[in-house]
Each structure stands twice: as C-alpha cells, then as structure tokens.
Amino acid sequence: MELPCIISSRKFLLKGNDILAIFQKHFRIKYYEDFVADSPGQRHQNDEEIEGILLVPIRDMFGYINDEKFICLFPNLKIVATPSTGYSHVDVQMLNRRGIKVSNIVTSMITNTTAKFGFGLMLALARNIHRGMHAYLNEDFNWCTYLMVNSGSLLMDSTLGIVGMGRIGYQIAERAAAFKMKIVYHNRTQRSKEDEERVNAKYCQNLEELLRTSDHVMLTVPLSDKTKSMIGARELKLMKPNAAIINISRGDVIDQDALIEALNNNTIQGAALDVTTPEPLPPDHPLLKMSNVIVTPHAAGDTVETLYVKFQICLENIKAAIEGRPVPNEIKL
Template identity: 30%
Template sequence: MADIVVLRRGTHGLPMDEYAAELRERLPDREIALARTPAEERELVADAPVVTGVGIDEELLDAAESLELFACAYAGYGHLPMDALREHGVAVTNAAGIHAPSIAEQVLGYLLTFARDLHEGWRRQRNREYRHYQARELGGSTVTVVGLGAIGHAVVDRLQGFDVETIGVRYTPEKGGPTDEVVGFDPEAVHDALARTDYLVLATPLTDTTRGLVDEAAFATLPPESVLVNVARGGVVDTDALVHAVRKQSIRGAALDVTDPEPLPEDHPLWNFENVLLTPHNAGHTPEHWPRLADILAANVPKLDSGEELRNRVD
C-alpha cells in the first residue's frame, strides 16, 4: 500500500517523477508511488490516504476508498469537484505561495522594461537602428499593487531599494500590509489610488469584486504615463477597455501574463501593439515548483496524523 500517490498529469512541462523524487527525499519513511497510467491511478488510489496532483475527477475519487487528503499541485482549485470531495470527507490543500518568487521577479522585469524602455531598444535592434531614445527611472514612481497575498507581498519585497512609493489594495485594509499605504476595494478609494499610480500591478484572485475591476472608468482615472501589469487573471481587466486605452494612448503600455480570452485569438489587436508585452501565462514557471510543493505536503503528512491544522488547506 502506498502512503502517497502522485498522479500522472504534470504542469508547466515539469515531469511528475521529479515531484515524486522530492517527496521521497523529504519523507523517507513513507511509501511514495507514482501512477504512470490511468489503470495504475485507479489501482494505487484505492487504499492510499494521500493523493497529490493537478486534479482528481469524481470517478477516481470514488475509487479512493481510504483518501484523507488531496494535495492539489495548483494554487487554483476551482477545477476540482469540491462538493464530491466534501461528501467523501477529504481535506484539500493547494499550492498557494509557491509561485510568488518567480511571479514577483517577472513583475520586476516588466517594471524595469517599461522604466528603461527596453522594449523600444529591442524594437530598434530588430530594425538595425542605432538611434538613442529617452528612458526613465523606476525610482520616484508610485507602484500600486492590487492583492496583498503571497504574490503581492513578494512584489513589494522586491521593490525595496528602488525608492518607490507603494499603495496596496486589499479586501481588509485594516490589516495593513507591506506597502506605504493600504486601501480597500471601495470605488472611491480605488480611484484615488489609480489617480496617483505610475505602475498598476494586478496580483489578486478573480472574484465578483475584482472581475472587470480595471474597466473604462479605471483607464480614464489612470494617468496617461501609467503602465498596467497583470499577473492575476485576465478577467480582472476589461479587455475591450484596455485595447481602447492603448489605442487612444490613455496609458503608456501594458505587460500581460494573463488575458481574457486566454489564449488570445491570432487576430486579436493586443498582439500588434509595440507597447504591450504578452507572455503565455508562465510567470509562475520555476524549477523550484516541485521542491516548494513537496515542502508543503511533507509538512502536512505528520499534521494529518496528529490532527493539526494543515498548511494551505482550502477545504
């Protein structure tokens, strides 16, 4: 009988055998089994107390008669059959926080690219143009970070030393945060922050409150020299309003790791703007993905035995 079953489906192009190896290193006294086929998954989960992977469907869940914990390899868990997991009495944890360092580094790269106009340098290089252009400095600017979870904190941490003012937007502003100022999602407070923003970084979950948060009215409030950075979810931004803002030069540019829709159709106008940087939702990609995820699960296994509160538990 396996103590922990690793399901076969990987993520970010990272093989699951590496995840299994990280778990074996941290839990040498536990039997770790990697299921490489659908048949092996059904066989191994039958009596395993812990299963981990990208997802688990209801058919496989029904076969997991002894399952106590499903450790999701994603931070998001909306794709999981949560009602069925509850009915089976299975605890669920996620990967929240493991992507914060890599995403924060990518955000910093975006900010420095626009501060120093590196994208213009790359454009001139492609055209073999040796002509000087005006650049800026990140120092002295105001960076507004929407969402002060693990990613938002990591972004603000990496801005230390750049001599910037920071504004944080979160659901519970009374909790404070790492930014110089913290406000809530009250529309008046948000627009007051936007009016003072040079770089707007979105690092918030997609909820009823944040869906379409950056809309036509928000772009009207943002200064024309501002830059939008979205590493949250595409739906936080009204895409049509963004296209209009870029066309009308209502903002200086945008860096988008996520879009709505995703992926963008080949004929979408966002592909064609020289001041819009697009990356394929890979800000969270890091070779530390499995080690960090294995740290969470390895810490939770003894807690599962003792009945302590599980790290990263979502249900």
C-alpha cells in the same frame, strides 16, 4: 508493506530535479491520462487504490478535478494537492462535500520569487525593453535606441499603485521603496502604521483614487467573486494615459476585452501580463501582437528551486492526509 497510490500526470518531471523519483519513494503513481482516454471503453471505473491526487499544472487536468463524475471513480480519495498558492481552479466545496481535503502551498520563498518577477515586469515595461528587443531583431538599431531612450520612463519619483497589499504586494512595495518610488495601495484592510512607514506607503480606501494617481498599477489580489473583472473599461479609463498595468495575480481579475480596447485606443500606455484568460493564449490572440504588451506564461513563482519546494510541500500534504494526520496547508473555506 505496499505504498499508497496517487494520481499525477505523465508530464510530471522537472528538468534538473527528478521530482517524480522523490514521489515514487513514498507512493505508487498512476496517471490521470489513463482515466480520460478518448475511448469510453478504456475509462477506468471505481479505482479504490487512489488516495491522493497531485494536481500538477497541466491545464486540461483542472477540468477533470472539478468533474464530480470523475472524482466518483475514486471512492477512497482523501486529498487533492495543488502546487500553487491560489486555488480558484479547484472546486474546494465540491471536494469537501465528498470528504476530500484540498491543500495548497504557502512559502516565503515563492512569495519572494513572485515579487521579484512582478517588479521585473514593471522595469521591463517602463524602459520598453520588449519593444527595443523586437526592433533589434528586425535590424532597426536606431529605432530600437529611440524607443528605449525617448519612450522609456524612470521609476524614481513615479507612483506605484499596488492592488492587494498581501505578502507579495508588500515585498513589491519594499523593492519600490528602494527605487525611491511613491507607493499607494488598495487592500481589503489597511496595514499597520509600522508597515506603511517602513515603505512610505499611503492607503487608498477606494480603488478609483489609486487608479487616478498611479503611473504603474500592480495587481496582486487573489481571484474571488469580488476581484473577478475588478479592472474593466471604467477602471481603465480612470488611469493616466501614460500609465501601465502589471498583472501577476489571475487573468480573470482584468476584463481582457476591455484591456485590449484600452491598449488599442491608447487609454493606457502598456500592460505586462503573467496571467491571462485562457492560458495559454491562442497564437493569433490580439494581446500577443501588440508592441506595448508583455505576456509571460504564468511563471512568476517558478524557478527550478521553487518548483522543488512546491512539490515537496505537496508531498507532505498528501502523506499527512493519507496517514490521517492534520494537513499542514489544508484549504478551509
């Protein structure tokens, strides 16, 4: 019996784990690059074999997935599976309207990995590790020591404000409690008293209160119409001048132009960003030239182990949709 056919990307390989080989045991794979060739005459038309799309994290693939004309090429498409928790990059409503399911991944392993990465960014920013490294590379050892000793701050007794106390936010709070930090949080709904007491966290009903009192602001909210640009010029001005902001959610949660201005004007002390708009930033982008900014390539949830788990979950989601079974991680709006 012939295996079902899905679309992926030619870049679908992971060092240390041959994910492609695992998928090839269950599916025949065609490559989306073949459907978006430069020459219009090379574009495929109505490929009835395709039943699933694995939306690997290749930025230029996202635009095609949300192009209904592209999706129309595959009349038997049953599912688009994204190996991420967030799904703001997928037009779920358009796909659902065409009878196509969309799935994401939810696993405690990735939650834990992301929380550790976010906390690590806060530690690096607080102790000026990035600035010390740059000074060291420039052979200015004395200045490097000055930066890290005299400009760094201790986390103990400082206040961490967590915007979005979901699974990731709560795990960050657990780590902060171990560092004897004061914890405040802002969320759509207040967590249980037991949850709050476990990490000694105080609920802030409004974001403004959190921003005024926090030394470190950690963003862990999902991207939505309500959270897009939720941190703008007004919000940044509410923060302490010696405060820092860490974003491990989505780039669009922060008004990036306002952030650049705030950093240039010393409205806040620094920023650590695992997510930006766009991704990646162009090499000449102002954020990449600032000594008080850490930028990482949207990697908070990614290790060799977690990537393997992500794609295994995607495989199970795609198999379920093709076989007509309930999709374990289907996104239902």
